[in-house]
Amino acid sequence: MTPFRACLVILAMLLIEPVQADAPQRIVSLNLCTDAMLLELVDKERIASLTYLSRDPGYATWSGQARDIPINHGLIEEILPLAPDLILAGSFGARPTVQLLERLGYRVERFEAVTSVADYRTELRRLADLTGSRARAEQLLERLDRRLAALRPATGTLRPGAIVFQANGFSAGAGSLIDDLLRHAGLTNLAIGLGIGPAGRLGLESLLLADPQLLIIGEYRPDEPARGQQLLHHPALAALLERPGPRQRITIPARWWNCAGASMLSAVEELVGARQRLLAGDD
Amino acid sequence: MPASGYWPAMIDHPGRLSALLLALILTLALVSLTVGRAPLSLWQVLGGIVARDTDLLGLVVQQVRLPRTLLALMIGASLGLAGAALQGLLRNPLAEPGLIGASSCAALGAVLVFYSGLSAQFALALPLGGITGALLAVALLYALAGRDSGTLTLILAGVALNSLAGALTSLALNLSDNPYAAYEIFFWLLGSLADRSLEHVLIALPFMLLGWALLLTVGRALDALSLGEDVATSLGFHLAAVRLRIVLGTALAVGAAVAVSGVIGFVGLIVPHLLRPLVGQQPRRLLPASTLGGAALLLAADIAVRLIPSGSELMLGVLTALLGAPFFFWLVLRTRRLLL
Numbered sequence: 284m285t286p287f288r289a290c291l292v293i294l295a296m297l298l299i300e301p302v303q304a305d306a307p308q309r310i311v312s313l314n315l316c317t318d319a320m321l322l323e324l325v326d327k328e329r330i331a332s333l334t335y336l337s338r339d340p341g342y343a344t345w346s347g348q349a350r351d352i353p354i355n356h357g358l359i360e361e362i363l364p365l366a367p368d369l370i371l372a373g374s375f376g377a378r379p380t381v382q383l384l385e386r387l388g389y390r391v392e393r394f395e396a397v398t399s400v401a402d403y404r405t406e407l408r409r410l411a412d413l414t415g416s417r418a419r420a421e422q423l424l425e426r427l428d429r430r431l432a433a434l435r436p437a438t439g440t441l442r443p444g445a446i447v448f449q450a451n452g453f454s455a456g457a458g459s460l461i462d463d464l465l466r467h468a469g470l471t472n473l474a475i476g477l478g479i480g481p482a483g484r485l486g487l488e489s490l491l492l493a494d495p496q497l498l499i500i501g502e503y504r505p506d507e508p509a510r511g512q513q514l515l516h517h518p519a520l521a522a523l524l525e526r527p528g529p530r531q532r533i534t535i536p537a538r539w540w541n542c543a544g545a546s547m548l549s550a551v552e553e554l555v556g557a558r559q560r561l562l563a564g565d566d
Numbered sequence: 567m568p569a570s571g572y573w574p575a576m577i578d579h580p581g582r583l584s585a586l587l588l589a590l591i592l593t594l595a596l597v598s599l600t601v602g603r604a605p606l607s608l609w610q611v612l613g614g615i616v617a618r619d620t621d622l623l624g625l626v627v628q629q630v631r632l633p634r635t636l637l638a639l640m641i642g643a644s645l646g647l648a649g650a651a652l653q654g655l656l657r658n659p660l661a662e663p664g665l666i667g668a669s670s671c672a673a674l675g676a677v678l679v680f681y682s683g684l685s686a687q688f689a690l691a692l693p694l695g696g697i698t699g700a701l702l703a704v705a706l707l708y709a710l711a712g713r714d715s716g717t718l719t720l721i722l723a724g725v726a727l728n729s730l731a732g733a734l735t736s737l738a739l740n741l742s743d744n745p746y747a748a749y750e751i752f753f754w755l756l757g758s759l760a761d762r763s764l765e766h767v768l769i770a771l772p773f774m775l776l777g778w779a780l781l782l783t784v785g786r787a788l789d790a791l792s793l794g795e796d797v798a799t800s801l802g803f804h805l806a807a808v809r810l811r812i813v814l815g816t817a818l819a820v821g822a823a824v825a826v827s828g829v830i831g832f833v834g835l836i837v838p839h840l841l842r843p844l845v846g847q848q849p850r851r852l853l854p855a856s857t858l859g860g861a862a863l864l865l866a867a868d869i870a871v872r873l874i875p876s877g878s879e880l881m882l883g884v885l886t887a888l889l890g891a892p893f894f895f896w897l898v899l900r901t902r903r904l905l906l
Contacts, residue, residue: 450746452761484878486603487761491626508683509746510753514761519629526620 306415307369307390313357313381314373315342316542317394320407321371322348323423323544324416331365341504342538344546359383369413398481399463400431403543423545430548434555436469443561445470445497445554446490448520449537451511454485461501461540464547468554470497487514491523496530497557498523501537529561577846587858591639594865598635599627601872633764638868639861640767641759641827644774644819646860647853649834651781654788654849655812656711658720659839659897663820664831666720667727668703672817672824673754674731674738675699679825681742689765693773696825701817703727708813717901757828757883759868770822777819778857780811785850792849830883832890833860839897 309331312318318333322345335356336342337349355361357377362370362384370391372381385391392413397403404424411420445465447455454474455461459481465472473493479485500515524530535553539546576583599611606614606623614627645663652661663669679685679695707727711719735754739747787808790798799805823830837859838852845851867885874880 488603488626488630491630492604492622494622503746504744507742507744507747508681508686509742509744510680510750511746512744517629517761518763518765519625522620522625522629526622526625 307367307413309365309367310369310371310414311355311362311365311367312371313355313362313377314371314394316397316544317371317373317410318343318349319345319542319544320394320410321414324407324411324419325414327352329414331367332362342541344538344544371410397460397543398458399460400427400467400543400547401463403460403547406543427545427548431467431551434548434551435467436555436558440469441562442469442471443496443558444473444493445499446473446485446493446495447499447501448485448490448515449501450503450509450515452484452486452490452514453482454479454490455482456480460543460547464540464551465554468551469558470554487517487519491519494523494526496528496561498530498532499554499557500532500534501540502534503537505534529564531557531561533557576844580845580851583841583844583855584858587855587862590862591858591865594862594869595635595639598638598865598869599631601869602626602631629763630761633762633767634759634868635865636767637759637762637770637827638865640770640774641823641830642833642861642864643857644777644823644860645830645833645864646837646856646858647778647781648816648820649860650838650849650852650856651784651788651812652816652834653838654784654791654852655809656720657792658717659901660717660720660835662832662834663700663816664829664834665728666703666707666724667731668700668707668816668820669824669829669831670728670731670735670755671703672696672700672821673829674735675702675821676825677735677738677754681738681744681747689769693769693822693825695821696823697773697817697821699731700821700824701813703731704813704816708809752881754828755883756881757824757830757886758879758881759827760879762826766826770826773818773822777815777817777822780815781819782853782857784808784811784815785853788849788853828881828883830864830886832886832893833863836890836893837863839893 308329310321310325310329311332312321312330313334315334315336318337321330321333327348330352332353332355333349335354337352338346338354340346343349353365357380359380362380367389370381370384370389372391372393374393374395381391381393394406394410397406407420407424408417411417447461447465456472456474456477456479462472462475462481473495474485477485477489477493498520502512502515505512520532524532533553535550539550596608596611599615600606600608604626606627610623611627611631614621614623615632617624617627648668649662652663652666653659655661673696675695675698676692679691685692685695707723710723732755736751739751739754742748787798787803787805790801790803791805791808795805838856841855841859842852845855864882864886867882867889871880871882871885
């Protein structure tokens with residue numbers, strides 16, 4: 284090869300973007316939260332299947348996008364015919380299926396539940412590396428960081444006490460994503476001192492005695508009755524809000540913070556709004 | 567048959583038993599108010615009762631603990647009274663709302679009303695649903711096993727109703743759209759008084775009062791009935807009217823109770839048996855005694871449930887079953903011994 288030709292070849296190699304021949308093209312997701320991250324990072328053509336939960340607007344803020352993607356229920360018979368080259372699984376759920384897939388030699392990547400915004404950045408980058416979409420991930424994270432910085436309250440200002448209350452009395456303590464979001468919104472999570480861990484049941488009495496200024500109700504399906512949801516409308520909560528001092532009660536749809544993603548920002552915005560109303564002395 | 571030799575002090579002075587039971591209820595009620603996630607002293611509780619409900623202690627005592635204590639009292643009373651009345655009517659020591667299927671059918675009625683959203687629009691629909699279920703069960707049971715009810719027929723009819731009601735309740739819960747519903751079967755079939763509010767007290771109370779009024783007035787008729795149906799009729803009692811009162815009274819009291827707390831079994835079985843020797847085996851005196859005794863028993867059980875250390879609170883029906891099942895075994899053994 285003449286030097287001239289060699290230069291042409293080298294030039295060509297430098298100008299043409301390398302095709303990621305090893306990037307997975309048939310990705311199956313077995314977990315609601317990996318569904319969310321996957322949709323944010325890769326084109327739909329590369330997604331072979333999402334969980335059936337992604338089609339339900341009560342659980343997934345991205346349900347519109349998931350409408351034309353095949354769904355799975357975590358069953359091995361649904362997954363094998365798709366011939367996946369990458370399978371994303373959570374740490375709970377579909378365990379026998381995941382174990383079987385690993386034994387059969389498929390490439391399975393497990394994702395733990397995200398416990399903070401920083402954790403989300405790590406997990407998103409890890410998924411981006413697995414799927415060859417680092418550029419898009421960095422774009423998303425840069426946008427996230429920008430909006431979070433805009434919402435962050437000035438240092439030194441008050442951090443009103445808040446408690447999250449979800450169906451059956453579940454609340455979020457230290458080491459949970461919800462707790463991290465409360466911190467980003469400039470609130471003090473009173474559930475931490477009550478010893479419940481990242482997710483645990485908080486008795487109604489414990490909530491009342493903690494005397495929160497902000498009561499955050501996380502609801503799944505407010506229109507469909509369930510006994511566990513009745514607790515969220517207990518008259519004691521209304522009486523709590525009548526107590527002296529600025530008090531607020533807000534409702535955050537649980538799907539906004541069940542999985543880490545763009546909807547976390549909606550939650551933080553609501554929380555920041557409530558905090559501002561409290562500090563302004565509104566009731 | 568009469569055991570008047572054992573407890574003359576109680577039997578000959580009917581007021582004493584009532585006074586004792588009332589004192590027991592009052593003590594247990596005060597203890598019930600002090601027990602909870604945050605143990606309160608008696609002074610704090612008394613202060614909380616009279617405080618304004620924007621005061622934290624007042625809030626906890628009035629909105630959380632008081633409804634729970636009142637419900638334990640009311641439901642225990644209803645179950646004890648219904649058990650005594652049913653045992654008198656069916657002349658069978660194994661009759662009680664749980665065993666004969668009235669409680670589980672009441673739960674089915676309440677579940678259908680609650681998960682269809684009906685009770686969200688019309689609060690009284692919940693106890694009415696429970697009452698309808700209980701009414702159908704007791705009426706059906708009486709039709710199947712009423713008149714000369716051998717124990718076998720009664721138990722079989724009860725088993726059939728319990729199985730059917732339990733299966734239909736589970737089906738109804740699984741068909742609900744709400745993901746929590748399927749797991750709430752444990753509440754409905756095992757019963758719990760956790761997280762109840764004054765609203766629950768208010769929707770159940772009128773129906774229970776009506777039920778108690780109907781049941782407490784059949785005492786004399788039950789006395790006569792224990793001598794046999796012909797004797798009772800010849801003494802001038804209208805048996806059909808008596809049966810109707812007991813069926814309606816049981817349905818009202820038990821139906822409203824189950825709608826609010828789920829199925830709590832064995833209270834109506836144990837309490838009449840424990841108190842029968844103390845009232846000289848007289849059904850007429852057993853009725854008010856069982857009412858008070860049931861209230862005391864359920865209060866005690868509800869206190870125990872809160873004191874037992876466990877992750878999530880134990881279901882009340884589990885505790886009453888732990889008490890009731892051995893008692894039931896003892897009854898079976900005693901019946902066998904008598905038959906031999």
